[in-house]
Amino acid sequence: MHIRKIKDFYAGLLFLFFGMAAMSLAQHYQIGTAAKMGPGYFPFALGGVLTVLGLCTSLKSLSRRRREEKKEPFRARPLILVLASVLLFGVLLQPLGLLLATFCLVVLASLASEEFRTKEALLNAAVLLGVVLLIFVYFLNFQVPIWPSLISGRA
Amino acid sequence: MELLSNLAIGFQTAVYPQNLFYCFLGTLIGTLIGVLPGIGPVQTLAILLPATFSLPPVSALIMLAGIYYGAQYGGSTTSILVNVPGEASSVVTCLDGHQMALRGRAGAALTISALGSFFAGTFATLLLAVLAVPLAEVAFKFGPAEYFSLMVFGLIGSIVLASGSVIKAVGMIVLGLLLGMVGTDITSGIQRFSFGIPELADGIGFVSLAMGLFGISDIIKSLERRDKRDILRSKLSGFWLDKKELKESAPAVVRGTLTGSLLGILPGGGTILSSFISYMVEKKISREPQTFGKGNIRGVASPESANNAAAQTSFIPLLTLGIPPNVVLAMMAGAMIIHGIQPGPRVISSNPQLFWGVIVSMWVGNLMLVILNLPLIGIWVRLLSVPYRVLYPAILLFCCIGLYSVNNNTFDIGLTAFLGFLGYLFAKLECEPAPLILGFVLGPMMEENLRRGMLLSRGDPSIFFTSPISLAFLLMALGMLVIVTLPAIRRKREDTFHEE
Numbered sequence: 026m027h028i029r030k031i032k033d034f035y036a037g038l039l040f041l042f043f044g045m046a047a048m049s050l051a052q053h054y055q056i057g058t059a060a061k062m063g064p065g066y067f068p069f070a071l072g073g074v075l076t077v078l079g080l081c082t083s084l085k086s087l088s089r090r091r092r093e094e095k096k097e098p099f100r101a102r103p104l105i106l107v108l109a110s111v112l113l114f115g116v117l118l119q120p121l122g123l124l125l126a127t128f129c130l131v132v133l134a135s136l137a138s139e140e141f142r143t144k145e146a147l148l149n150a151a152v153l154l155g156v157v158l159l160i161f162v163y164f165l166n167f168q169v170p171i172w173p174s175l176i177s178g179r180a
Numbered sequence: 181m182e183l184l185s186n187l188a189i190g191f192q193t194a195v196y197p198q199n200l201f202y203c204f205l206g207t208l209i210g211t212l213i214g215v216l217p218g219i220g221p222v223q224t225l226a227i228l229l230p231a232t233f234s235l236p237p238v239s240a241l242i243m244l245a246g247i248y249y250g251a252q253y254g255g256s257t258t259s260i261l262v263n264v265p266g267e268a269s270s271v272v273t274c275l276d277g278h279q280m281a282l283r284g285r286a287g288a289a290l291t292i293s294a295l296g297s298f299f300a301g302t303f304a305t306l307l308l309a310v311l312a313v314p315l316a317e318v319a320f321k322f323g324p325a326e327y328f329s330l331m332v333f334g335l336i337g338s339i340v341l342a343s344g345s346v347i348k349a350v351g352m353i354v355l356g357l358l359l360g361m362v363g364t365d366i367t368s369g370i371q372r373f374s375f376g377i378p379e380l381a382d383g384i385g386f387v388s389l390a391m392g393l394f395g396i397s398d399i400i401k402s403l404e405r406r407d408k409r410d411i412l413r414s415k416l417s418g419f420w421l422d423k424k425e426l427k428e429s430a431p432a433v434v435r436g437t438l439t440g441s442l443l444g445i446l447p448g449g450g451t452i453l454s455s456f457i458s459y460m461v462e463k464k465i466s467r468e469p470q471t472f473g474k475g476n477i478r479g480v481a482s483p484e485s486a487n488n489a490a491a492q493t494s495f496i497p498l499l500t501l502g503i504p505p506n507v508v509l510a511m512m513a514g515a516m517i518i519h520g521i522q523p524g525p526r527v528i529s530s531n532p533q534l535f536w537g538v539i540v541s542m543w544v545g546n547l548m549l550v551i552l553n554l555p556l557i558g559i560w561v562r563l564l565s566v567p568y569r570v571l572y573p574a575i576l577l578f579c580c581i582g583l584y585s586v587n588n589n590t591f592d593i594g595l596t597a598f599l600g601f602l603g604y605l606f607a608k609l610e611c612e613p614a615p616l617i618l619g620f621v622l623g624p625m626m627e628e629n630l631r632r633g634m635l636l637s638r639g640d641p642s643i644f645f646t647s648p649i650s651l652a653f654l655l656m657a658l659g660m661l662v663i664v665t666l667p668a669i670r671r672k673r674e675d676t677f678h679e680e
Contacts, residue, residue: 033345036609040351047358047373054370060639064365064372067627071358078351085347103403104604107576108597111396114580115593123581130580131573137403138569149570153577161581168588169581 030086037083040075047072106137122172127157183309186536190309193537194544199239206243207545210250211553214270215258215560216571221251223398225511226390227575229518230582237519238534242541244515248508249491249542252451253297253549254560256484260289261561269451269487272459276472276479288421289480290557292429294550296485300437301546304492307441308499308539315500316525324633325643329653331626334503336657337447338615339664346665349615352606356616359384360623367631379591384599386514388592389620391579392599393606393613399572400604421477429481432462440486444493450506451487451494458486492542498523499535503622507614510621 047068057063110133117126128150135146162171193199213224224247232240255270260277273293280289322330339349362373363383374380421429436458443454462482463472472479495512497503502524504510516523521531528535553560583592606613637643644650 032609033348036348036351036611039605039609039611040355043355043358050373054365054372055368058639059634059641060637062631062634064368064370067630068358068361068372071354071361075351075354075358078347078354082345082347082351098404099608100404103400104601107396107400107403108601110573111576111580111597111600112594114577115584115590115597118580118584118590118593127577130577134573134576135569137400138572139403140567140569145570146573149573153574156574157577157581169584 033086034083037079037081037086040079040082042079044072044075044077044079048076102139103137107134110134110137119170120173122170123157123162124154124171125173127154182313186313186532187309187540189532190536190538190540193238193533194242194541199242199537199541200544202235202239202243203246203541203545204548206246207250207253207549208552210247211254211257211549211556211560212563213247214251214254214256215563216566220394221248221508222390222511223395223575224251225508225515226387226395227578227582229387229390229511229515230585232515233518233585237516237521238537240515240519241512241534241538242545244512245495245538245542246545248512249301249488249545250549252487252491253294253553256293256297256480257290257553257557257560260286260293260480261557269455271452272455272483273480275459276474276476279473279475280477280480283475285425285475285477288425288477290554291421292425292433292477292481293484294553296429296433296436296481297488298546298550299433300440300485300489301492302543303437304441304444304489305539305543305546307493308496308542309536311496312500312528312535312539315496316528319501319525322649323647324629324631324636325647325650326653328626328629328633329644329650329657330501330503331622331629333653333657333660334447334497334505335615335618335622336660337505338618339661344610344612346661348611352611352613352616353619356619357623357626359389359616360620361627366624366628377591379587379589379595384595384620385586385592386518386621387583387586388596389599390511390514390617391583392596393603393617395575395579396596396600397603397607397613399575400600401607402568403572425477429477432478432481433485435461436482436485437489439482440489441493443486444490445496445505447497447503447505450508451490454486454490455483458482488546495539495542499527499538500525502625504618507617510617513621 051065051069051072054065054068055063056065056069059066110130113133114126114130117129131150131153132146135141135149161169194203209224209228210221213221225244228244228247232243235243252269256273256277259270259273260281263274263278263281277289277293280286335353338353339346358373360383362380364371364374364381371381439458439461440451440454443457444450459472459479459482462478463469466472466476466478491508494505494509497505498509498513502513502522504513504523513523521527521534579596580593583596584590586592603613606616633643634641644654
């Protein structure tokens, strides 16, 4: 047996995982009867359908013949840096304020591109800081800490 | 005459200065993102949803709608001038539009795409106004069983548009339905799938899901592929059509408008499908099909009219039945729900200003596009030279700030990063996110109607097959499922998507 379409195989596993998880969690909610459905009924049924679909997808991808698939490029750099910059913004926003969080996000996210240029990224960060101040702070009166809590003296 | 008085209500709302301003802003932003490749209307709607929270619902919807049809417009401009489709629905416009530009007829191509779009927009707006009331009345007769089956039909329809495996698309729908279950169950008050996290008590935020699956994961994918853009400049002159061009394009505009209007209403239809199909129709009925792809003006006129008509008529199922026919309209449904308006047949009677105001504003917006865009084309083309590496950090930043503003908490930002990762995984495994979003929006309504239907029938599932309307929807859904899995059709469908 070989895996003919590796993408379908893993997609099936993903569905299988979500389907089984939904079924096992939904068991803890009241299932009820068809006439009087409890909160667990519909999710449990959907979980079952998803599990079956996952199995079908994975099984269909198996075959006796091996078929070469084109390898797609995988680069960890954009994935990690883009997600990290978003997470970091979330972590820094309240303790350090909007301005510093913005700066960190723009610089870290810019690093994700292969065409990264230090000067350009810093300039971009500076321009975006101005835009954020003007639009979100001045015009929209956005309810968010602007400065680090140490400076503004917030608790 | 009721139609006229309804349209009059709409006009009063649409030309109210504040709404006029947001209509203008929406079409302007829409054109802007239409011009920039890599950001589509779905991502932009996701990013700008939080910014509309402080607006009255009418202004918010007018602006969001403007972004949608404005994007169709901007996308064609760059297709013609620089052979870069700003939107997926403008891909076919490149074929003949750019060839016309190379022959020095860029001005004519832009003019026909503007006039064609305006004609299509006008027709589709009228169609929407005429069809809305009777359709909503039909919808009032629907019981829970009919609604449930209609939603099944709508969800299956979204598969037609998804490229790739049918099973995987169905899987994505079911996953979307399940994600829609997260949070407090309305009937019992029990929290489901929330893992004790208080922020999940209200469910996964629509904005988080949309930004994660479309905004953030798209950025990661573009960076991974190292997308490059070649800018090719062509001279602009001669905006007037000559006699021959006018004679050829006028019927093509009408055909495109009809094709687009029809496909926009159908579930799973939308701007991309209608521009492709109307192009194929033109080529089929032409006496000289070999001239297509070499600068035939009909290859610009028809798809450009079709995608604009479809953008407009796809509001019909959402505003009358409460069923979004495609992802962009699912975004609109999300926006309506956030603003406290449940999409469905009740909107017309309970909120006539909103309903007719949004419809008329679409026509007003189309008019603005024609008047504003021709002089602004030079600016739009120059914008294309902004490199992606400068653009995407800005998109990420606006996403994050917008996310925080929804609930004033940072949990949503983390959740979105996770959903962005999930979206990236889906892309790697060739799972289309569009059916998932539709499932997510319809999930809670579907469960409620299933429960009510089964309660009424005392647990007898035959209620879904004995009601003729419900049976018809289910049979149509089954028919669509059979059609997309037929080998011959499947091949054709793959070809269509591969032309992109």
